Amino acid sequence: MKQSPAPAAADLSAVTQDYLKVIWGAQEWSDAPVTTKLLAGRLGVGPSTVSETVKRLVDAGLVSHRPYGAVELTAAGRAHALAMVRRHRLIETYLVERLGYGWDEVHDEAEVLEHAVSDRFVERVADLLGHPDRDPHGDPIPAADGTVHLPDARVMWEVEPGDYRVARISDADPELLRYLEGVGLVLDAPVVLDERRAVTGVVSVQVDGRPERVELGEVAACAIWLTGRP
DSSP: OOOOOOOGGGOOHHHHHHHHHHHHHHHTSOSSOHHHHHHHHHOOOHHHHHHHHHHHHHHTTSEETTTTEEEOOHHHHHHHHHHHHHHHHHHHHHHHHHOOOOOOTTTHHHHHHHTTHHHHHHHHHHHTTTSBBBBBTSOBBOOOSSOOOOOEEEGGGOSSSEEEEEEEEEOHHHHHHHHHTTOOOOOOOOEEEEEEEETTEEEEEETTOOOOEEEHHHHHHHEEESSOOO
């Protein structure tokens, strides 16, 4: 079957935009393949719905997918995905920096607004904010030309004891974001990782020179990315 030409951005439905963004986002900080099962979990829909939608994306020239294999973006799909990621993260940044939202409140708002605003609005927001290169959670904001730079960061749970700085915190759990903010674990905070006790699933860290130690479970430690030595 001859593949249709890739659609223009303005012709993409909100569902298509969401799928492309989620596919790209699933591999931004992970090397794991993107499967239809993974997409179903992240998008909150059934496997059959994902399979049907992925088939339409394949026909549209936006993704490639072999039966029981990974779902991968084509060049056209990646360009559209990065445009949506840019929209989402600029809107999140605007909500925090200019409208006083908490970093735990902006994800759902941005999910709605990213489909409603124009490209012109997005670029005006970028100009107003001084073209930031990361959002309130430390995720990089793609440039208008699709260029994106990931920081050289590693998951807290995987690093050795030593001195670090917080580079990114996953926004998947608003309650966790509120807790981390309360103990000072925010972007750019200096931390000393004292020890990782794998047998009990706990890491102990000192935050920003404070005398008290913060103990985090494995789930929380896997939501925090650090830069620095060792």
